[in-house]
Amino acid sequence: MEFKKTFIEDLLVIKPDIFPDERGYFFESFNKKKYEAGGIEFQFVQDNVSKSKKGTVRGLHYQVGEYAQGKLCSVIFGKVLDVAVDIRFGSPTFGKYFSIELSEENKFQLWIPPGFAHGFSVLSDEAIFSYKCTNFYNKDSERSIIFNDEDLNIDWKVENPIVSEKDLRAISFKQINKEFIYQR
Amino acid sequence: MEFKKTFIEDLLVIKPDIFPDERGYFFESFNKKKYEAGGIEFQFVQDNVSKSKKGTVRGLHYQVGEYAQGKLCSVIFGKVLDVAVDIRFGSPTFGKYFSIELSEENKFQLWIPPGFAHGFSVLSDEAIFSYKCTNFYNKDSERSIIFNDEDLNIDWKVENPIVSEKDLRAISFKQINKEFIYQR
Ligand SMILES: Cc1cn([C@H]2C[C@H](O)[C@@H](COP(=O)(O)OP(=O)(O)O[C@H]3O[C@@H](C)[C@H](O)[C@@H](O)[C@H]3O)O2)c(=O)[nH]c1=O
Ligand SMILES: Cc1cn([C@H]2C[C@H](O)[C@@H](COP(=O)(O)OP(=O)(O)O[C@H]3O[C@@H](C)[C@H](O)[C@@H](O)[C@H]3O)O2)c(=O)[nH]c1=O
Numbered sequence: 532m533e534f535k536k537t538f539i540e541d542l543l544v545i546k547p548d549i550f551p552d553e554r555g556y557f558f559e560s561f562n563k564k565k566y567e568a569g570g571i572e573f574q575f576v577q578d579n580v581s582k583s584k585k586g587t588v589r590g591l592h593y594q595v596g597e598y599a600q601g602k603l604c605s606v607i608f609g610k611v612l613d614v615a616v617d618i619r620f621g622s623p624t625f626g627k628y629f630s631i632e633l634s635e636e637n638k639f640q641l642w643i644p645p646g647f648a649h650g651f652s653v654l655s656d657e658a659i660f661s662y663k664c665t666n667f668y669n670k671d672s673e674r675s676i677i678f679n680d681e682d683l684n685i686d687w688k689v690e691n692p693i694v695s696e697k698d699l700r701a702i703s704f705k706q707i708n709k710e711f712i713y714q715r
Numbered sequence: 716m717e718f719k720k721t722f723i724e725d726l727l728v729i730k731p732d733i734f735p736d737e738r739g740y741f742f743e744s745f746n747k748k749k750y751e752a753g754g755i756e757f758q759f760v761q762d763n764v765s766k767s768k769k770g771t772v773r774g775l776h777y778q779v780g781e782y783a784q785g786k787l788c789s790v791i792f793g794k795v796l797d798v799a800v801d802i803r804f805g806s807p808t809f810g811k812y813f814s815i816e817l818s819e820e821n822k823f824q825l826w827i828p829p830g831f832a833h834g835f836s837v838l839s840d841e842a843i844f845s846y847k848c849t850n851f852y853n854k855d856s857e858r859s860i861i862f863n864d865e866d867l868n869i870d871w872k873v874e875n876p877i878v879s880e881k882d883l884r885a886i887s888f889k890q891i892n893k894e895f896i897y898q899r
Contacts, residue, residue: 553877555765556766576746580742607845659791667748
């Protein structure tokens with residue numbers, strides 16, 4: 532398997548080893564020893580699964596204070612554009628984003644350390660997104676930055692985005708509050 | 716969410732809470748606190764994903780000695796018949812099996828503690844099976860019991876089973892060696 536650095540420090544793209552045979556395929560989507568050896572030395576305490584229709588944009592979400600979450604992201608079915616925005620105050624790439632297609636076909640994973648805003652858009656008819664978190668969900672600690680923020684200027688590669696009501700009521704990137712965000 | 720006992724001690728069926736909305740659905744497929752509260756007090760160190768064609772039977776597999784694995788099983792896409800055989804020497808249900816349909820539709824999970832043989836058959840055109848393990852994979856510690864063993868007499872609900880070469884060379888239930896198996 533491979534752990535590839537990106538232009539944003541600590542943000543990694545992972546390519547697991549796949550074993551295809553006459554039945555289908557098999558792969559380890561997580562292995563504590565191997566991922567630690569690859570630099571991901573966190574304990575994971577929660578796994579999430581979501582399914583979404585084409586055009587859905589979930590995000591951009593982040594968690595404040597002690598509830599900051601690192602997320603190991605993968606796509607089990609379909610294809611998404613996965614997006615991580617560096618909002619770590621003090622980071623040289625603060626305000627920059629990295630995006631990558633994750634799909635059942637490529638089986639790439641994206642490791643997003645604590646201190647990022649995260650979102651994804653669905654490029655296939657449907658997609659099942661699966662991720663492991665280094666911290667528990669806490670409703671009151673979740674924040675949304677508007678997905679089409681003009682400063683971030685993210686190309687989500689979808690027309691007519693489907694967005695939750697909560698995410699339509701999101702703040703702008705300019706409004707994010709230094710106080711409670713992860714310091715690098 | 717719900718943790719339901721089965722007729723085999725320690726073997727549990729889990730029904731996660733599902734949140735559907737206009738985008739699709741969301742659910743927590745694992746949460747350390749909630750699963751511990753439900754009685755699953757293990758550390759998980761490896762996650763596996765496999766995809767298989769209709770009729771595939773994977774199993775029956777178990778791990779000997781210190782490599783015994785507890786497995787939290789779920790189906791992300793499609794439908795399988797999941798089967799756990801109690802091979803814990805000393806267990807009142809030794810040699811008995813429990814089977815249950817797991818599917819994307821019902822989102823049930825099966826918690827199989829260490830000391831069981833495990834297998835599943837694929838009932839839908841394709842199925843993606845996902846499971847968390849309490850121990851690392853060790854090739855030399857894996858054993859296969861033949862899926863169509865006459866003593867176990869499991870109804871896999873498939874015609875023309877697709878089985879790996881390794882699993883066709885499996886031993887019978889009668890041949891399992893007391894020495895290295897989990898003692899209850
Ligand atoms: C994230 C989450 C939501 N929920 C519930 C709350 C809601 O009723 C329902 C849907 O929640 P939403 O916040 O709308 O889901 P969502 O899929 O839009 O939120 C997710 O988006 C990803 C891009 C982020 O990486 C995640 O951290 C998370 O914010 O699920 C949990 O029970 N546990 C959780 O961990
Ligand atoms: C199980 C496993 C296999 N592999 C490799 C070895 C092979 O090259 C390839 C396929 O392995 P197989 O044993 O044929 O996969 P399989 O899907 O038939 O095996 C699985 O069946 C389930 C019913 C059990 O619950 C699991 O514990 C496991 O035994 O994947 C790993 O790298 N890590 C693992 O954890």
